[in-house]
Amino acid sequence: MLTYIQIHLYYVIPPIITLGLLYGPLIGRRDIIKVLWLGLMATLWTTPWDNFILSHSGWSYPPNSVLVRIGLVPIEEHLFFILQPILLILLHCICAHTRLLPFDIKLSSVSQISKQEGSDKKDDDQRKELTQTLPRRPVAAALWGLVTLVGLGLVFEAHGITSHDLGLSTSSIARFELGLQTGLGQKAFYLGWILVWISPVIGWLTYLGARLTKADMTALWVGTIWLWMVDTVALRGGSWAISKETTLGLVVWRGLPVEEALFFLLTSHLIILSSSLISHLHSLLVLSPDLPPCPPRNPFSHIRLLARVAFKPTPLDTGVLEGLREAEKTLRKGSKSFEVAKLAFGREMRLGLVVIYAWCRVTDNLIDEPVQGSWSTSSPTDLDTVRRSILQAIRDHLSESYTPVDNATCHHHPGSRALGSLPQLTASERSAFDLFSAIIPRLVPIDPFLELCDGYDTDMRFLPSSSVNEAGKLNEDIANHLPIKTTDDLMRYADDVAGSIASAICYLAWSLLAVSTHGVAMNRPVDGFGYAATLHAARSAAATDSVEPRSTSQQHLRVIVAAREMGRALQLVNISRDVARDAEISRLYVPLSFFHSASSLISVLVPSLTSPASYAPYTLPILDLADDMRLNSKPAISQMPRTARGGIRAMIASYFEIAEAVREQRGEVDVRGVKVGRWRRGRRAMDAMWLGR
Numbered sequence: 001m002l003t004y005i006q007i008h009l010y011y012v013i014p015p016i017i018t019l020g021l022l023y024g025p026l027i028g029r030r031d032i033i034k035v036l037w038l039g040l041m042a043t044l045w046t047t048p049w050d051n052f053i054l055s056h057s058g059w060s061y062p063p064n065s066v067l068v069r070i071g072l073v074p075i076e077e078h079l080f081f082i083l084q085p086i087l088l089i090l091l092h093c094i095c096a097h098t099r100l101l102p103f104d105i106k107l108s109s110v111s112q113i114s115k116q117e118g119s120d121k122k123d124d125d126q127r128k129e130l131t132q133t134l135p136r137r138p139v140a141a142a143l144w145g146l147v148t149l150v151g152l153g154l155v156f157e158a159h160g161i162t163s164h165d166l167g168l169s170t171s172s173i174a175r176f177e178l179g180l181q182t183g184l185g186q187k188a189f190y191l192g193w194i195l196v197w198i199s200p201v202i203g204w205l206t207y208l209g210a211r212l213t214k215a216d217m218t219a220l221w222v223g224t225i226w227l228w229m230v231d232t233v234a235l236r237g238g239s240w241a242i243s244k245e246t247t248l249g250l251v252v253w254r255g256l257p258v259e260e261a262l263f264f265l266l267t268s269h270l271i272i273l274s275s276s277l278i279s280h281l282h283s284l285l286v287l288s289p290d291l292p293p294c295p296p297r298n299p300f301s302h303i304r305l306l307a308r309v310a311f312k313p314t315p316l317d318t319g320v321l322e323g324l325r326e327a328e329k330t331l332r333k334g335s336k337s338f339e340v341a342k343l344a345f346g347r348e349m350r351l352g353l354v355v356i357y358a359w360c361r362v363t364d365n366l367i368d369e370p371v372q373g374s375w376s377t378s379s380p381t382d383l384d385t386v387r388r389s390i391l392q393a394i395r396d397h398l399s400e401s402y403t404p405v406d407n408a409t410c411h412h413h414p415g416s417r418a419l420g421s422l423p424q425l426t427a428s429e430r431s432a433f434d435l436f437s438a439i440i441p442r443l444v445p446i447d448p449f450l451e452l453c454d455g456y457d458t459d460m461r462f463l464p465s466s467s468v469n470e471a472g473k474l475n476e477d478i479a480n481h482l483p484i485k486t487t488d489d490l491m492r493y494a495d496d497v498a499g500s501i502a503s504a505i506c507y508l509a510w511s512l513l514a515v516s517t518h519g520v521a522m523n524r525p526v527d528g529f530g531y532a533a534t535l536h537a538a539r540s541a542a543a544t545d546s547v548e549p550r551s552t553s554q555q556h557l558r559v560i561v562a563a564r565e566m567g568r569a570l571q572l573v574n575i576s577r578d579v580a581r582d583a584e585i586s587r588l589y590v591p592l593s594f595f596h597s598a599s600s601l602i603s604v605l606v607p608s609l610t611s612p613a614s615y616a617p618y619t620l621p622i623l624d625l626a627d628d629m630r631l632n633s634k635p636a637i638s639q640m641p642r643t644a645r646g647g648i649r650a651m652i653a654s655y656f657e658i659a660e661a662v663r664e665q666r667g668e669v670d671v672r673g674v675k676v677g678r679w680r681r682g683r684r685a686m687d688a689m690w691l692g693r
């Protein structure tokens with residue numbers, strides 16, 4: 001015979017530990033609150049019911065199966081009220097992890113963005129459309145109400161209560177209950193009480209707007225089937241017994257009565273429904289500008305905040321929701337390393353990262369390839385002018401987006417005025433800008449993005465290909481026209497384009513995952529980074545001197561300095577992989593000091609004239625530099641919020657796999673760069689996430 005505690009020790013706790021280890025690096029206060037809330041709800045809701053069922057001998061425990069009882073309920077059963085939510089919440093977190101938004105929100109005006117395609121946009125097109133984020137579901141809830149009534153009918157029948165006893169003989173409820181006379185008598189007891197007990201709660205959550213996606217259904221069925229098997233083992237092993245008098249006598253399989261199956265199906269349904277509703281509310285905190293993106297650490301305040309959003313959900317700008325879908329597509333097409341590594345971040349971080357990534361990708365493309373749109377121009381001077389005006393528009397968009405507006409009264413996407421000077425934007429490009437300005441300015445200071453613009457400026461200082469080819473043929477001193485001459489220039493450039501983004505990731509993590517700073521409005525964590533302007537102007541640890549020692553700001557500054565170094569290291573990996581590809585567009589990021597002669601420089605920069613004997617003298621030293629910087633800055637990761645560490649490590653590891661691949665080719669690259677398979681990146685990312693390597 002198996003005792004009740006053995007059932008937990010063998011079949012309930014091990015899967016919890018396994019799932020906990022799997023999801024461990026991402027377990028944060030948002031998951032803890034689910035466990036606390038649902039553990040508490042389950043205990044409060046189930047304890048009186050369980051005592052009642054036991055007092056009517058609905059089920060029982062053989063002597064020696066249980067340790068101690070509180071009232072009639074064994075302590076192991078109280079443990080089960082908490083273990084079942086933990087098991088299912090972990091399973092749900094894992095199954096629904098890849099979804100950027102927990103619910104499928106039906107957009108009320110999905111077509112709005114596609115209407116903006118083309119150059120004949122009207123000002124009205126840029127007006128915000130709002131989408132209800134948690135639409136109530138009265139019809140689905142009413143069905144659960146009906147199930148409750150069926151349960152009530154069965155309960156009356158089991159207890160032999162007639163409509164006459166209740167004095168309801170003329171009411172419709174009484175007629176309904178009479179209609180349910182099934183002749184089951186006491187056998188309807190357990191089924192009836194299950195339905196009466198749990199259906200109203202499911203119905204209420206359904207009314208609030210909770211719903212299950214495919215991922216939620218997967219978690220529900222995997223969890224339920226596991227619990228069915230545990231229950232079967234326990235019933236066959238004699239850990240508990242179910243009364244034949246109070247059940248229908250039907251089984252799903254040998255040892256699993258229908259009522260037991262329904263019990264575990266409905267309790268799991270309730271837990272997964274609540275878990276997905278709470279995840280949805282957490283996502284709304286990030287997406288709604290007037291709510292705190294990071295819930296408070298105090299569990300009571302956290303619960304109060306979620307309840308407030310659940311009962312009064314704020315509608316969202318439809319453009320933001322549509323933009324998120326576009327941004328995910330951009331990411332899928334754009335970056336293999338990030339596409340894999342992003343999964344190592346929790347949902348809230350991923351939301352911010354996807355938005356930043358889409359903005360970076362779109363702005364980079366606009367500067368690099370303006371010829372693809374109706375900016376098309378053949379003269380290099382024109383092209384340069386067009387690029388400069390695009391860069392100016394990007395900077396203007398940034399400053400407009402960072403100018404505080406009253407969301408309640410502003411009916412346009414913030415920053416849309418500046419985009420007026422980019423009339424050729426496609427719908428997808430425009431949505432990346434709108435998304436950025438709706439979400440990022442309250443989380444991350446403007447400084448990293450202005451630095452990125454400085455990086456674009458450097459890119460624009462390269463001569464166009466036609467001029468480089470000409471100069472190469474004439475053997476002119478093209479070195480004078482290269483913006484990156486020294487290692488310092490290279491570092492400055494890498495800092496602008498990648499150090500900046502690394503620091504943006506730090507700010508994002510603190511805004512979304514860390515406790516809010518005192519004295520800062522919770523819905524604008526960006527105001528807590530008052531040191532950012534000084535730090536970004538100085539770009540060094542020297543800026544930390546101006547900040548009070550041992551303060552949070554002081555720690556942040558040290559981490560940002562290290563993060564920038566890591567960002568630079570990643571950019572160096574990029575540069576060595578793309579040395580041949582960049583030459584195709586006449587760009588050379590390798591410092592001039594790496595070349596022995598003018599001809600070796602021309603062979604790399606204009607390979608169409610004389611291809612270089614080897615790329616290794618340029619790629620390998622840059623990778624060595626990157627390795628040193630990585631080693632130097634890596635320890636600072638442990639000072640980031642815990643749930644951001646795995647993702648950051650995974651991103652770095654997956655990127656440095658490119659460096660490994662270049663080394664495996666002894667530093668030789670071609671215009672195709674190097675290929676690193678998805679699995680290889682994934683494996684490295686997993687190692688980094690779970691083992692911290």
Ligand SMILES: CC(C)=CCC/C(C)=C/C=C/C(C)=C/C=C/C(C)=C/C=C/C=C(C)/C=C/C=C(C)/C=C/C=C(\C)CCC=C(C)C
Binds near residue numbers: 085
């Ligand atoms: C016969 C049989 C079955 C056997 C023998 C003996 C045994 C084994 C027993 C067992 C038992 C158990 C396991 C039990 C369990 C139970 C449970 C889990 C229950 C659950 C419950 C839950 C609940 C009530 C929940 C609720 C929820 C809610 C209300 C939610 C809400 C939400 C909202 C409002 C949103 C917002 C948020 C916040 C506030 C946080």
